[in-house]
Amino acid sequence: MALPPLHSIRVFESVARLGNMAAAAVELHVTTGAVSQQIKALQGSLGVELFEKRGRHLVLTDTGRALQQRVAGALGEIHEAVQAVQSSAKQAPEEIELTLSLPPVEGVTWLATPLFRFMEESRAVKLKVIKATQFNQVDWRKADVAVIYGTPPWPGFWWRLLHGIRMIPVCSPQFLRGSLAIRNAEDLARHRLLHEDNGAQWQHWLAEAGYSGTVASDVYFEDFGMVLQAARDGFGVALSDEIVSARDLDEGRLVQPLSLSVPAVHNYYCVCTEGKRERPEVMAFIDWLMSTTQ
Known part of the structure:
Protein backbone atom coordinates (compact mmCIF):
# COMPACT_ATOMS: atom_id res chain seq x y z
CA MET A 1 0.00 0.00 0.00
CA ALA A 2 1.37 3.39 -1.03
CA LEU A 3 2.01 5.93 1.69
CA PRO A 4 -0.40 8.90 1.87
CA PRO A 5 1.11 12.29 0.96
CA LEU A 6 3.41 13.50 3.73
CA HIS A 7 1.63 16.87 3.71
CA SER A 8 -1.61 15.20 4.81
CA ILE A 9 0.31 13.47 7.61
CA ARG A 10 1.64 16.86 8.80
CA VAL A 11 -1.90 18.31 8.69
CA PHE A 12 -3.20 15.32 10.68
CA GLU A 13 -0.53 15.82 13.35
CA SER A 14 -1.43 19.50 13.75
CA VAL A 15 -5.18 18.83 14.02
CA ALA A 16 -4.57 15.93 16.44
CA ARG A 17 -2.37 18.09 18.67
CA LEU A 18 -4.62 21.19 18.65
CA GLY A 19 -7.99 19.39 18.57
CA ASN A 20 -9.41 21.97 16.16
CA MET A 21 -9.19 22.33 12.37
CA ALA A 22 -9.37 26.12 12.48
CA ALA A 23 -6.47 26.35 14.93
CA ALA A 24 -4.45 23.95 12.78
CA ALA A 25 -5.19 26.07 9.71
CA VAL A 26 -3.75 29.14 11.42
CA GLU A 27 -0.62 27.22 12.43
CA LEU A 28 -0.13 25.82 8.93
CA HIS A 29 -0.89 29.12 7.19
CA VAL A 30 -3.73 27.67 5.09
CA THR A 31 -7.52 27.87 5.08
CA THR A 32 -9.75 25.72 7.27
CA GLY A 33 -11.26 24.23 4.13
CA ALA A 34 -7.83 23.08 2.97
CA VAL A 35 -7.23 21.36 6.32
CA SER A 36 -10.63 19.65 6.14
CA GLN A 37 -9.90 18.37 2.63
CA GLN A 38 -6.51 16.97 3.68
CA ILE A 39 -8.07 15.12 6.63
CA LYS A 40 -10.85 13.71 4.41
CA ALA A 41 -8.29 12.60 1.82
CA LEU A 42 -6.12 10.93 4.47
CA GLN A 43 -9.06 9.08 6.01
CA GLY A 44 -10.18 8.04 2.54
CA SER A 45 -6.78 6.68 1.58
CA LEU A 46 -6.46 4.77 4.87
CA GLY A 47 -10.08 3.60 4.90
CA VAL A 48 -10.56 4.49 8.58
CA GLU A 49 -12.02 7.32 10.66
CA LEU A 50 -9.34 9.19 12.60
CA PHE A 51 -11.55 11.74 14.41
CA GLU A 52 -15.00 12.02 15.92
CA LYS A 53 -16.88 15.22 16.81
CA ARG A 54 -17.62 15.94 20.48
CA GLY A 55 -19.22 19.33 21.01
CA ARG A 56 -16.86 22.00 19.69
CA HIS A 57 -13.85 19.68 19.64
CA LEU A 58 -12.47 16.93 17.44
CA VAL A 59 -11.44 13.84 19.38
CA LEU A 60 -9.16 11.13 18.10
CA THR A 61 -10.60 7.67 17.61
CA ASP A 62 -8.61 4.73 18.95
CA THR A 63 -7.13 4.26 15.49
CA GLY A 64 -6.38 7.97 15.20
CA ARG A 65 -4.71 8.00 18.60
CA ALA A 66 -2.46 5.11 17.65
CA LEU A 67 -1.51 6.82 14.40
CA GLN A 68 -0.93 10.15 16.16
CA GLN A 69 1.53 8.59 18.60
CA ARG A 70 3.59 7.06 15.78
CA VAL A 71 3.37 10.18 13.58
CA ALA A 72 4.35 12.55 16.42
CA GLY A 73 7.41 10.42 17.13
CA ALA A 74 8.36 10.22 13.45
CA LEU A 75 7.93 13.95 12.87
CA GLY A 76 9.96 14.59 16.00
CA GLU A 77 12.80 12.51 14.59
CA ILE A 78 12.56 14.31 11.24
CA HIS A 79 12.67 17.65 13.03
CA GLU A 80 15.76 16.60 15.00
CA ALA A 81 17.43 15.37 11.83
CA VAL A 82 16.79 18.64 10.01
CA GLN A 83 18.05 20.61 13.01
CA ALA A 84 21.24 18.56 13.01
CA VAL A 85 21.80 19.22 9.30
CA GLN A 86 21.18 22.95 9.72
CA SER A 87 23.08 23.33 12.99
CA SER A 88 25.78 25.42 11.31
CA ALA A 89 23.25 27.90 9.96
CA LYS A 90 20.20 27.50 12.14
CA GLN A 91 17.16 29.47 11.05
CA ALA A 92 14.15 30.26 13.18
CA PRO A 93 10.88 28.78 11.82
CA GLU A 94 8.67 31.22 9.98
CA GLU A 95 6.23 32.87 12.36
CA ILE A 96 2.75 34.09 11.51
CA GLU A 97 2.04 37.38 13.24
CA LEU A 98 -1.57 38.35 13.92
CA THR A 99 -2.94 41.26 15.94
CA LEU A 100 -6.32 40.90 17.64
CA SER A 101 -8.24 43.88 19.02
CA LEU A 102 -10.51 43.13 21.98
CA PRO A 103 -12.86 45.14 24.20
CA PRO A 104 -11.85 45.44 27.87
CA VAL A 105 -11.28 41.97 29.30
CA GLU A 106 -14.37 42.02 31.55
CA GLY A 107 -16.54 41.99 28.45
CA VAL A 108 -14.88 38.97 26.87
CA THR A 109 -14.01 36.69 29.77
CA TRP A 110 -15.76 33.91 27.84
CA LEU A 111 -13.00 34.16 25.24
CA ALA A 112 -10.01 34.36 27.58
CA THR A 113 -9.48 30.64 28.27
CA PRO A 114 -9.60 29.42 24.64
CA LEU A 115 -7.47 32.41 23.57
CA PHE A 116 -4.71 31.62 26.05
CA ARG A 117 -4.87 27.95 25.07
CA PHE A 118 -4.55 28.91 21.42
CA MET A 119 -1.47 31.06 22.11
CA GLU A 120 0.11 28.24 24.12
CA GLU A 121 -0.55 25.46 21.60
CA SER A 122 -0.20 27.25 18.24
CA ARG A 123 3.56 27.43 18.23
CA ALA A 124 3.92 29.01 14.77
CA VAL A 125 1.59 31.91 15.55
CA LYS A 126 2.67 35.06 17.35
CA LEU A 127 -0.52 36.70 18.55
CA LYS A 128 -0.58 40.27 19.80
CA VAL A 129 -3.66 41.58 21.63
CA ILE A 130 -4.58 45.27 21.72
CA LYS A 131 -7.58 46.96 23.31
CA ALA A 132 -10.40 49.04 21.87
CA THR A 133 -13.78 49.62 23.47
CA GLN A 134 -15.75 50.73 20.39
CA PHE A 135 -15.50 50.20 16.64
CA ASN A 136 -14.26 53.71 15.95
CA GLN A 137 -11.45 53.21 18.48
CA VAL A 138 -9.90 50.18 16.73
CA ASP A 139 -6.49 50.94 15.24
CA TRP A 140 -6.89 49.19 11.88
CA ARG A 141 -3.29 49.99 10.96
CA LYS A 142 -2.35 47.37 13.57
CA ALA A 143 -5.38 45.09 13.96
CA ASP A 144 -5.90 42.15 11.64
CA VAL A 145 -9.10 41.06 13.39
CA ALA A 146 -11.27 42.76 16.01
CA VAL A 147 -13.93 41.55 18.40
CA ILE A 148 -16.40 44.42 18.70
CA TYR A 149 -19.43 44.91 20.91
CA GLY A 150 -21.80 46.95 18.79
CA THR A 151 -24.26 46.91 15.91
CA PRO A 152 -23.39 46.77 12.19
CA PRO A 153 -23.28 47.89 9.42
CA TRP A 154 -19.70 49.12 9.25
CA PRO A 155 -19.10 50.25 5.65
CA GLY A 156 -15.91 48.93 4.11
CA PHE A 157 -15.59 46.10 6.66
CA TRP A 158 -16.56 42.44 6.80
CA TRP A 159 -18.24 41.13 9.95
CA ARG A 160 -19.83 38.03 11.37
CA LEU A 161 -21.90 37.55 14.53
CA LEU A 162 -19.58 35.98 17.10
CA HIS A 163 -21.66 35.81 20.25
CA GLY A 164 -25.32 36.81 20.49
CA ILE A 165 -26.08 37.56 24.11
CA ALA A 264 -28.95 42.58 24.11
CA VAL A 265 -29.24 45.86 22.24
CA HIS A 266 -25.75 45.12 20.88
CA ASN A 267 -23.83 41.88 20.31
CA TYR A 268 -20.26 40.72 19.85
CA TYR A 269 -19.02 40.61 16.25
CA CYS A 270 -15.85 39.43 14.59
CA VAL A 271 -14.72 42.20 12.21
CA CYS A 272 -11.90 42.73 9.72
CA THR A 273 -11.23 44.87 6.67
CA GLU A 274 -12.18 43.47 3.29
CA GLY A 275 -8.50 43.46 2.35
CA LYS A 276 -7.36 41.51 5.41
CA ARG A 277 -10.08 38.93 4.79
CA GLU A 278 -8.19 37.75 1.69
CA ARG A 279 -5.31 36.44 3.83
CA PRO A 280 -5.73 32.67 4.49
CA GLU A 281 -4.26 32.91 7.99
CA VAL A 282 -6.72 35.68 8.91
CA MET A 283 -9.75 33.70 7.72
CA ALA A 284 -8.43 30.58 9.46
CA PHE A 285 -8.07 32.55 12.70
CA ILE A 286 -11.61 33.92 12.29
CA ASP A 287 -12.87 30.35 11.79
CA TRP A 288 -11.14 29.41 15.03
CA LEU A 289 -12.73 32.38 16.84
CA MET A 290 -16.16 31.31 15.58
CA SER A 291 -15.53 27.74 16.78
CA THR A 292 -15.11 28.99 20.37
CA THR A 293 -18.77 30.06 20.54
CA GLN A 294 -20.42 27.12 18.76
Whole structure:
Protein backbone atom coordinates (compact mmCIF):
# COMPACT_ATOMS: atom_id res chain seq x y z
CA MET A 1 0.00 0.00 0.00
CA ALA A 2 1.37 3.39 -1.03
CA LEU A 3 2.01 5.93 1.69
CA PRO A 4 -0.40 8.90 1.87
CA PRO A 5 1.11 12.29 0.96
CA LEU A 6 3.41 13.50 3.73
CA HIS A 7 1.63 16.87 3.71
CA SER A 8 -1.61 15.20 4.81
CA ILE A 9 0.31 13.47 7.61
CA ARG A 10 1.64 16.86 8.80
CA VAL A 11 -1.90 18.31 8.69
CA PHE A 12 -3.20 15.32 10.68
CA GLU A 13 -0.53 15.82 13.35
CA SER A 14 -1.43 19.50 13.75
CA VAL A 15 -5.18 18.83 14.02
CA ALA A 16 -4.57 15.93 16.44
CA ARG A 17 -2.37 18.09 18.67
CA LEU A 18 -4.62 21.19 18.65
CA GLY A 19 -7.99 19.39 18.57
CA ASN A 20 -9.41 21.97 16.16
CA MET A 21 -9.19 22.33 12.37
CA ALA A 22 -9.37 26.12 12.48
CA ALA A 23 -6.47 26.35 14.93
CA ALA A 24 -4.45 23.95 12.78
CA ALA A 25 -5.19 26.07 9.71
CA VAL A 26 -3.75 29.14 11.42
CA GLU A 27 -0.62 27.22 12.43
CA LEU A 28 -0.13 25.82 8.93
CA HIS A 29 -0.89 29.12 7.19
CA VAL A 30 -3.73 27.67 5.09
CA THR A 31 -7.52 27.87 5.08
CA THR A 32 -9.75 25.72 7.27
CA GLY A 33 -11.26 24.23 4.13
CA ALA A 34 -7.83 23.08 2.97
CA VAL A 35 -7.23 21.36 6.32
CA SER A 36 -10.63 19.65 6.14
CA GLN A 37 -9.90 18.37 2.63
CA GLN A 38 -6.51 16.97 3.68
CA ILE A 39 -8.07 15.12 6.63
CA LYS A 40 -10.85 13.71 4.41
CA ALA A 41 -8.29 12.60 1.82
CA LEU A 42 -6.12 10.93 4.47
CA GLN A 43 -9.06 9.08 6.01
CA GLY A 44 -10.18 8.04 2.54
CA SER A 45 -6.78 6.68 1.58
CA LEU A 46 -6.46 4.77 4.87
CA GLY A 47 -10.08 3.60 4.90
CA VAL A 48 -10.56 4.49 8.58
CA GLU A 49 -12.02 7.32 10.66
CA LEU A 50 -9.34 9.19 12.60
CA PHE A 51 -11.55 11.74 14.41
CA GLU A 52 -15.00 12.02 15.92
CA LYS A 53 -16.88 15.22 16.81
CA ARG A 54 -17.62 15.94 20.48
CA GLY A 55 -19.22 19.33 21.01
CA ARG A 56 -16.86 22.00 19.69
CA HIS A 57 -13.85 19.68 19.64
CA LEU A 58 -12.47 16.93 17.44
CA VAL A 59 -11.44 13.84 19.38
CA LEU A 60 -9.16 11.13 18.10
CA THR A 61 -10.60 7.67 17.61
CA ASP A 62 -8.61 4.73 18.95
CA THR A 63 -7.13 4.26 15.49
CA GLY A 64 -6.38 7.97 15.20
CA ARG A 65 -4.71 8.00 18.60
CA ALA A 66 -2.46 5.11 17.65
CA LEU A 67 -1.51 6.82 14.40
CA GLN A 68 -0.93 10.15 16.16
CA GLN A 69 1.53 8.59 18.60
CA ARG A 70 3.59 7.06 15.78
CA VAL A 71 3.37 10.18 13.58
CA ALA A 72 4.35 12.55 16.42
CA GLY A 73 7.41 10.42 17.13
CA ALA A 74 8.36 10.22 13.45
CA LEU A 75 7.93 13.95 12.87
CA GLY A 76 9.96 14.59 16.00
CA GLU A 77 12.80 12.51 14.59
CA ILE A 78 12.56 14.31 11.24
CA HIS A 79 12.67 17.65 13.03
CA GLU A 80 15.76 16.60 15.00
CA ALA A 81 17.43 15.37 11.83
CA VAL A 82 16.79 18.64 10.01
CA GLN A 83 18.05 20.61 13.01
CA ALA A 84 21.24 18.56 13.01
CA VAL A 85 21.80 19.22 9.30
CA GLN A 86 21.18 22.95 9.72
CA SER A 87 23.08 23.33 12.99
CA SER A 88 25.78 25.42 11.31
CA ALA A 89 23.25 27.90 9.96
CA LYS A 90 20.20 27.50 12.14
CA GLN A 91 17.16 29.47 11.05
CA ALA A 92 14.15 30.26 13.18
CA PRO A 93 10.88 28.78 11.82
CA GLU A 94 8.67 31.22 9.98
CA GLU A 95 6.23 32.87 12.36
CA ILE A 96 2.75 34.09 11.51
CA GLU A 97 2.04 37.38 13.24
CA LEU A 98 -1.57 38.35 13.92
CA THR A 99 -2.94 41.26 15.94
CA LEU A 100 -6.32 40.90 17.64
CA SER A 101 -8.24 43.88 19.02
CA LEU A 102 -10.51 43.13 21.98
CA PRO A 103 -12.86 45.14 24.20
CA PRO A 104 -11.85 45.44 27.87
CA VAL A 105 -11.28 41.97 29.30
CA GLU A 106 -14.37 42.02 31.55
CA GLY A 107 -16.54 41.99 28.45
CA VAL A 108 -14.88 38.97 26.87
CA THR A 109 -14.01 36.69 29.77
CA TRP A 110 -15.76 33.91 27.84
CA LEU A 111 -13.00 34.16 25.24
CA ALA A 112 -10.01 34.36 27.58
CA THR A 113 -9.48 30.64 28.27
CA PRO A 114 -9.60 29.42 24.64
CA LEU A 115 -7.47 32.41 23.57
CA PHE A 116 -4.71 31.62 26.05
CA ARG A 117 -4.87 27.95 25.07
CA PHE A 118 -4.55 28.91 21.42
CA MET A 119 -1.47 31.06 22.11
CA GLU A 120 0.11 28.24 24.12
CA GLU A 121 -0.55 25.46 21.60
CA SER A 122 -0.20 27.25 18.24
CA ARG A 123 3.56 27.43 18.23
CA ALA A 124 3.92 29.01 14.77
CA VAL A 125 1.59 31.91 15.55
CA LYS A 126 2.67 35.06 17.35
CA LEU A 127 -0.52 36.70 18.55
CA LYS A 128 -0.58 40.27 19.80
CA VAL A 129 -3.66 41.58 21.63
CA ILE A 130 -4.58 45.27 21.72
CA LYS A 131 -7.58 46.96 23.31
CA ALA A 132 -10.40 49.04 21.87
CA THR A 133 -13.78 49.62 23.47
CA GLN A 134 -15.75 50.73 20.39
CA PHE A 135 -15.50 50.20 16.64
CA ASN A 136 -14.26 53.71 15.95
CA GLN A 137 -11.45 53.21 18.48
CA VAL A 138 -9.90 50.18 16.73
CA ASP A 139 -6.49 50.94 15.24
CA TRP A 140 -6.89 49.19 11.88
CA ARG A 141 -3.29 49.99 10.96
CA LYS A 142 -2.35 47.37 13.57
CA ALA A 143 -5.38 45.09 13.96
CA ASP A 144 -5.90 42.15 11.64
CA VAL A 145 -9.10 41.06 13.39
CA ALA A 146 -11.27 42.76 16.01
CA VAL A 147 -13.93 41.55 18.40
CA ILE A 148 -16.40 44.42 18.70
CA TYR A 149 -19.43 44.91 20.91
CA GLY A 150 -21.80 46.95 18.79
CA THR A 151 -24.26 46.91 15.91
CA PRO A 152 -23.39 46.77 12.19
CA PRO A 153 -23.28 47.89 9.42
CA TRP A 154 -19.70 49.12 9.25
CA PRO A 155 -19.10 50.25 5.65
CA GLY A 156 -15.91 48.93 4.11
CA PHE A 157 -15.59 46.10 6.66
CA TRP A 158 -16.56 42.44 6.80
CA TRP A 159 -18.24 41.13 9.95
CA ARG A 160 -19.83 38.03 11.37
CA LEU A 161 -21.90 37.55 14.53
CA LEU A 162 -19.58 35.98 17.10
CA HIS A 163 -21.66 35.81 20.25
CA GLY A 164 -25.32 36.81 20.49
CA ILE A 165 -26.08 37.56 24.11
CA ARG A 166 -29.07 37.84 26.41
CA MET A 167 -28.96 40.25 29.30
CA ILE A 168 -29.90 39.45 32.91
CA PRO A 169 -29.85 41.61 36.06
CA VAL A 170 -26.95 40.82 38.40
CA CYS A 171 -26.17 42.23 41.83
CA SER A 172 -24.52 41.58 45.18
CA PRO A 173 -26.01 38.71 47.23
CA GLN A 174 -26.98 41.31 49.86
CA PHE A 175 -29.84 42.40 47.59
CA LEU A 176 -31.58 39.05 48.09
CA ARG A 177 -32.40 39.73 51.72
CA GLY A 178 -33.62 42.46 54.05
CA SER A 179 -35.87 45.42 53.37
CA LEU A 180 -34.22 46.16 50.00
CA ALA A 181 -34.50 42.60 48.67
CA ILE A 182 -35.25 42.36 44.95
CA ARG A 183 -38.18 40.04 44.32
CA ASN A 184 -39.77 41.67 41.27
CA ALA A 185 -39.08 44.39 38.71
CA GLU A 186 -40.77 47.06 40.86
CA ASP A 187 -38.14 46.52 43.57
CA LEU A 188 -35.48 47.82 41.18
CA ALA A 189 -36.86 51.33 41.69
CA ARG A 190 -35.11 51.37 45.09
CA HIS A 191 -31.69 50.63 43.64
CA ARG A 192 -29.20 52.31 41.34
CA LEU A 193 -29.17 50.87 37.86
CA LEU A 194 -25.63 50.55 36.55
CA HIS A 195 -24.90 50.70 32.83
CA GLU A 196 -22.20 51.39 30.26
CA ASP A 197 -24.48 52.78 27.52
CA ASN A 198 -27.06 55.57 27.38
CA GLY A 199 -29.55 53.53 29.38
CA ALA A 200 -31.17 51.88 26.34
CA GLN A 201 -30.39 48.33 27.52
CA TRP A 202 -31.99 48.86 30.91
CA GLN A 203 -35.02 50.53 29.30
CA HIS A 204 -35.37 47.51 27.01
CA TRP A 205 -35.15 45.06 29.92
CA LEU A 206 -37.66 47.02 32.06
CA ALA A 207 -40.11 47.23 29.14
CA GLU A 208 -39.90 43.46 28.63
CA ALA A 209 -40.48 43.00 32.36
CA GLY A 210 -43.66 45.09 32.10
CA TYR A 211 -42.36 47.85 34.36
CA SER A 212 -43.47 51.35 33.35
CA GLY A 213 -42.46 53.33 36.45
CA THR A 214 -39.37 55.39 37.06
CA VAL A 215 -36.16 54.42 38.78
CA ALA A 216 -34.61 56.42 41.57
CA SER A 217 -31.22 56.84 39.93
CA ASP A 218 -28.78 55.31 37.52
CA VAL A 219 -25.03 55.48 37.10
CA TYR A 220 -23.09 55.50 33.83
CA PHE A 221 -19.61 53.95 33.44
CA GLU A 222 -17.65 53.89 30.20
CA ASP A 223 -15.85 50.71 31.25
CA PHE A 224 -18.00 47.58 31.62
CA GLY A 225 -15.49 46.21 34.12
CA MET A 226 -16.33 49.08 36.46
CA VAL A 227 -20.04 48.30 36.03
CA LEU A 228 -19.54 44.74 37.22
CA GLN A 229 -17.23 45.77 40.06
CA ALA A 230 -19.80 48.30 41.31
CA ALA A 231 -22.42 45.53 41.24
CA ARG A 232 -20.13 43.15 43.17
CA ASP A 233 -19.52 45.84 45.80
CA GLY A 234 -23.23 46.44 46.32
CA PHE A 235 -23.51 49.88 44.70
CA GLY A 236 -26.33 48.91 42.35
CA VAL A 237 -27.75 46.42 39.86
CA ALA A 238 -26.10 45.78 36.49
CA LEU A 239 -27.21 44.05 33.33
CA SER A 240 -24.81 41.37 32.19
CA ASP A 241 -24.69 38.14 30.25
CA GLU A 242 -24.78 34.65 31.76
CA ILE A 243 -21.56 33.75 29.92
CA VAL A 244 -19.71 36.98 30.74
CA SER A 245 -20.63 36.71 34.43
CA ALA A 246 -20.54 32.91 34.67
CA ARG A 247 -17.59 32.80 37.11
CA ASP A 248 -19.00 35.56 39.33
CA LEU A 249 -22.34 33.74 39.46
CA ASP A 250 -20.75 30.33 40.10
CA GLU A 251 -18.54 31.68 42.91
CA GLY A 252 -21.28 33.77 44.51
CA ARG A 253 -19.85 37.26 43.98
CA LEU A 254 -22.92 38.09 41.92
CA VAL A 255 -26.44 36.68 41.92
CA GLN A 256 -29.32 36.88 39.48
CA PRO A 257 -32.27 38.26 41.47
CA LEU A 258 -34.82 38.00 38.61
CA SER A 259 -35.04 35.30 35.95
CA LEU A 260 -36.04 37.38 32.93
CA SER A 261 -33.41 37.61 30.17
CA VAL A 262 -33.78 39.77 27.07
CA PRO A 263 -31.75 40.05 23.85
CA ALA A 264 -28.95 42.58 24.11
CA VAL A 265 -29.24 45.86 22.24
CA HIS A 266 -25.75 45.12 20.88
CA ASN A 267 -23.83 41.88 20.31
CA TYR A 268 -20.26 40.72 19.85
CA TYR A 269 -19.02 40.61 16.25
CA CYS A 270 -15.85 39.43 14.59
CA VAL A 271 -14.72 42.20 12.21
CA CYS A 272 -11.90 42.73 9.72
CA THR A 273 -11.23 44.87 6.67
CA GLU A 274 -12.18 43.47 3.29
CA GLY A 275 -8.50 43.46 2.35
CA LYS A 276 -7.36 41.51 5.41
CA ARG A 277 -10.08 38.93 4.79
CA GLU A 278 -8.19 37.75 1.69
CA ARG A 279 -5.31 36.44 3.83
CA PRO A 280 -5.73 32.67 4.49
CA GLU A 281 -4.26 32.91 7.99
CA VAL A 282 -6.72 35.68 8.91
CA MET A 283 -9.75 33.70 7.72
CA ALA A 284 -8.43 30.58 9.46
CA PHE A 285 -8.07 32.55 12.70
CA ILE A 286 -11.61 33.92 12.29
CA ASP A 287 -12.87 30.35 11.79
CA TRP A 288 -11.14 29.41 15.03
CA LEU A 289 -12.73 32.38 16.84
CA MET A 290 -16.16 31.31 15.58
CA SER A 291 -15.53 27.74 16.78
CA THR A 292 -15.11 28.99 20.37
CA THR A 293 -18.77 30.06 20.54
CA GLN A 294 -20.42 27.12 18.76
